[in-house]
Amino acid sequence: MQQAVSPSLPSALDHRYRGEHPIRTLGYLLRPDRRRLALGVLAFVVKHSPIWLLPLITANIIDVVVEHRPERELWLNAGTLLFVLLLNYPTHLLYVRCLNGSVRRMGTALREALCRRMQQLSIGYHARTSAGVLQSKVVRDVEAVEQMVQQSADSGLAGIVTLTGGLIVIAVRVPSALPVFLVVVPAAAYLVMRLRSRLRSQNEAFRQEVEQLSARVSEMTSLIPITRAHGLEHAALGRVDGSLRQVLVAGLRLDLLNGRFGALAWILLNSLGVGCLAGAALVAYHGWLPITAGDVVMLSAFFTTLTGSVTTLLSLAPALSKGLESVRSAGEVLQAPDLESNAGKDPVEHVEGRIDFESTGFGYEGGDGPAVSDFTLSARPGETIALVGASGAGKSTVLNLLIGFIRPTSGRILLDGTDMATLDLRTYRRFLSVVPQESILFEGTVEENVTYGMGPTDPATVRRALRDANALDFVEALPDGVRTLVGERGARLSGGQKQRLAIARALIRDPKVLILDEATSALDTRSEALVQEALARLVHGRTVFVVAHRLSTIRGADRIVAMEGGRIAEVGTHEELLDRGGVYAALQPVA
Numbered sequence: 338m339q340q341a342v343s344p345s346l347p348s349a350l351d352h353r354y355r356g357e358h359p360i361r362t363l364g365y366l367l368r369p370d371r372r373r374l375a376l377g378v379l380a381f382v383v384k385h386s387p388i389w390l391l392p393l394i395t396a397n398i399i400d401v402v403v404e405h406r407p408e409r410e411l412w413l414n415a416g417t418l419l420f421v422l423l424l425n426y427p428t429h430l431l432y433v434r435c436l437n438g439s440v441r442r443m444g445t446a447l448r449e450a451l452c453r454r455m456q457q458l459s460i461g462y463h464a465r466t467s468a469g470v471l472q473s474k475v476v477r478d479v480e481a482v483e484q485m486v487q488q489s490a491d492s493g494l495a496g497i498v499t500l501t502g503g504l505i506v507i508a509v510r511v512p513s514a515l516p517v518f519l520v521v522v523p524a525a526a527y528l529v530m531r532l533r534s535r536l537r538s539q540n541e542a543f544r545q546e547v548e549q550l551s552a553r554v555s556e557m558t559s560l561i562p563i564t565r566a567h568g569l570e571h572a573a574l575g576r577v578d579g580s581l582r583q584v585l586v587a588g589l590r591l592d593l594l595n596g597r598f599g600a601l602a603w604i605l606l607n608s609l610g611v612g613c614l615a616g617a618a619l620v621a622y623h624g625w626l627p628i629t630a631g632d633v634v635m636l637s638a639f640f641t642t643l644t645g646s647v648t649t650l651l652s653l654a655p656a657l658s659k660g661l662e663s664v665r666s667a668g669e670v671l672q673a674p675d676l677e678s679n680a681g682k683d684p685v686e687h688v689e690g691r692i693d694f695e696s697t698g699f700g701y702e703g704g705d706g707p708a709v710s711d712f713t714l715s716a717r718p719g720e721t722i723a724l725v726g727a728s729g730a731g732k733s734t735v736l737n738l739l740i741g742f743i744r745p746t747s748g749r750i751l752l753d754g755t756d757m758a759t760l761d762l763r764t765y766r767r768f769l770s771v772v773p774q775e776s777i778l779f780e781g782t783v784e785e786n787v788t789y790g791m792g793p794t795d796p797a798t799v800r801r802a803l804r805d806a807n808a809l810d811f812v813e814a815l816p817d818g819v820r821t822l823v824g825e826r827g828a829r830l831s832g833g834q835k836q837r838l839a840i841a842r843a844l845i846r847d848p849k850v851l852i853l854d855e856a857t858s859a860l861d862t863r864s865e866a867l868v869q870e871a872l873a874r875l876v877h878g879r880t881v882f883v884v885a886h887r888l889s890t891i892r893g894a895d896r897i898v899a900m901e902g903g904r905i906a907e908v909g910t911h912e913e914l915l916d917r918g919g920v921y922a923a924l925q926p927v928a
Contacts, residue, residue, distance in 0.1 A: 359664035363486070366446050370439035377435030381494050384428035387421050388495075389502030392638035393510065394418045396631030403630045436490050444483040447667060451475050454670050474670055478663040485660020493653055496646040503639045503646070513626050514617070514636055518643065525609045525640075526647035546587040550580040613640040682761040688768040688849040689753045690718035690880035692739065698747035698903075699734055708734040709903045712748070718849075721881040723891035725924055726900035732884045734903070736852055739882060741765065770848035772875075774855035776839030778827030783812055784819040786827075787841045798845060806841035807871040808834065833867060840871045851876060853883045897921060 367374060397414045400406070451474060508515050557564075557573050564573045614637035621628040628636075694714045700707040709731040716722050724732040737743045738750060741762035750757045752765065778786045787802060788794040799819060803809040811834055815821035827835045843851065853872065885891050892911040899907045899914060899921040906920040914921035 359661040359668070362664055362668065363443070363482070366443045367439060370442060373435040373439050377432050377439070378494065380428040380432040380435065382498055384425045384432060385495055385498045386502065387418065387425065388499050388642065389506060390418060390421060392503075392635040392642065393506050395638065396510070396629070396635035398631070399634055400629050400631035437487070440483050440486050443486065444479050447479050447482065448475050451479070451667055451670055471670065474667055478666045481663035482660050482667070485656055485663070488656050489653060492649050496650040499646040500643055500650075503643045507636070507639060511628060511632050511636065518639070521609070521613070522640065522643045523647055525644045526651060528605055546584045550584050553577050553580045609644070610637060610641050613637055683759055684761045684764040685752070685768065688765070690849045691753050692716040692850070692880060693751040693754075694748070695751065696748035697738060697745045697750055699738060699743060700746050707746070707903055709738070710747075711904060714898060714905065714908075716880050716882070718880055719878055720896070721876055721883060721894045723883040723885065723894035723897045724900060725885070725891060725897060725921060727924070730900040731903040732900055733854070736854060736882060736884060739852065740769065740771065768849040769852070770843035770846050771852045771854065772836070772839050772843055776827070776835040778823050778830070778835055778838065780822070780825045782820045782822055783815070783838065786823060786838055787845055789842060791845070794845070802841040802845035805844050805871065805874045806837045807867045808837035808841050837867065837871055840875055844875055849879060851879045851881045853881065853885070855885055899924070
């Protein structure tokens with residue numbers, strides 16, 4: 338039974354991300370929803386219109402009262418405002434549906450592109466890059482991008498719509514006041530932002546003190562066994578107390594500054610508002626400009642509203658900077674060139690199991706020399722080859738070459754007589770299984786872990802694989818049998834149980850080429866015996882490459898290849914190599 342290779346699905350950013358500006362990347366991600374976004378913007382303009390209509394209608398009503406105009410004008414203005422207010426509910430829902438849906442789809446597309454790219458990147462890239470870093474890019478960086486777009490849409494649109502609508506009303510109603518607003522409003526917003534920037538630096542200092550405290554508490558909890566064992570509780574508390582006092586002092590200082598600058602900003606903004614009100618009133622009182630009483634109130638209200646809008650737009654800069662930096666962070670993965678190239682290569686339809694290394698060599702980037710050089714070996718179908726040697730001898734590199742994680746830098750590897758460089762390695766791996774030193778299980782059921790990637794599988798097939806892996810007895814003893822959840826990374830199972838499930842996973846795929854990488858080194862004697870018995874069934878009729886230190890694992894191999902310094906030092910059976918007294922014999926005390 339072979340695992341089917343699913344066709345490659347198109348990704349949102351495949352062949353698109355080439356280091357463009359992050360705005361272009363966001364534009365491409367949001368492009369499929371451009372009509373929804375346009376509808377959402379239109380809905381927002383309608384729902385937000387009361388903010389800039391209210392000063393205008395208030396001015397109209399005041400003028401109706403002061404100038405004793407017909408009463409119907411009062412009701413017309415009030416009715417208009419009420420109608421616009423009622424429109425807020427449906428238009429707000431439409432806006433949320435259009436915008437939030439687009440943002441969520443954009444985040445999903447970016448995460449999909451990242452995950453797809455990670456599957457395409459070479460094992461060498463993953464060896465150099467922390468899994469935590471990649472996880473952060475998929476989760477936190479994309480979340481930061483979503484928050485940036487959401488916040489920019491909510492606050493940015495509000496600021497732009499209010500600012501635009503207010504300036505249009507002023508330009509139509511009191512055009513002589515427009516130049517004053519174009520100068521005074523940005524100046525007032527700038528002064529408020531300067532005060533806020535002082536607060537931001539103090540908040541940053543307080544955050545650093547809290548992070549220092551967090552580090553001290555983490556250190557204290559990790560050292561509790563040593564602290565208790567040596568009676569050092571007082572010293573440990575002293576270290577934390579120092580950080581607590583620093584946080585207390587920094588917090589009190591921050592609260593005082595927040596209060597001081599907050600009050601100053603409030604006084605400044607409202608003082609400017611009073612100045613605007615008094616100035617407009619003075620102009621109307623002396624008749625210097627044709628301004629009505631309603632216009633005075635409107636201009637005063639617009640000053641506060643428009644200043645707030647400009648301040649909001651300016652305050653978006655940090656969020657935009659953080660979000661765009663997250664796009665760049667994701668781009669580091671999307672444009673990483675270290676890809677495993679399989680496009681256009683011949684698919685592997687059948688495998689006999691003959692593997693030929695012909696003067697194969699490989700050197701890691703930045704290494705002192707080749708990790709493997711002049712490696713020549715032929716494995717016949719059904720033969721078991723054991724690789725032994727000291728740490729750094731090149732055993733793992735040979736296995737990675739065989740799997741296709743890395744490509745030879747010299748020589749070549751043949752699969753059934755065909756150069757593997759010409760083959761689509763994804764299809765080749767359908768016929769290959771690996772049982773590593775530490776079996777990797779995901780948080781799912783026993784059955785899901787054994788049949789991973791195979792789709793629906795006959796229960797009898799699963800049961801047979803578990804039986805042949807010496808795993809059926811303990812699986813049937815689990816609370817829900819094959820449907821028992823194994824926990825994260827198989828936390829609910831012992832090492833021997835996890836390893837037998839890994840063997841069952843290999844057996845159910847009926848591989849032609851099998852790789853055992855220190856498959857029993859971390860097991861106790863009893864677990865090793867069960868695993869060895871299962872491995873004996875697994876290797877039958879397959880081409881097997883084994884890396885192990887334990888003598889019990891390798892002595893039954895058809896041939897043992899002793900490696901030294903990336904080269905083959907000697908080849909033979911267990912007895913032959915012991916008789917020679919060479920590299921293999923010298924390793925036996927360690928084994």
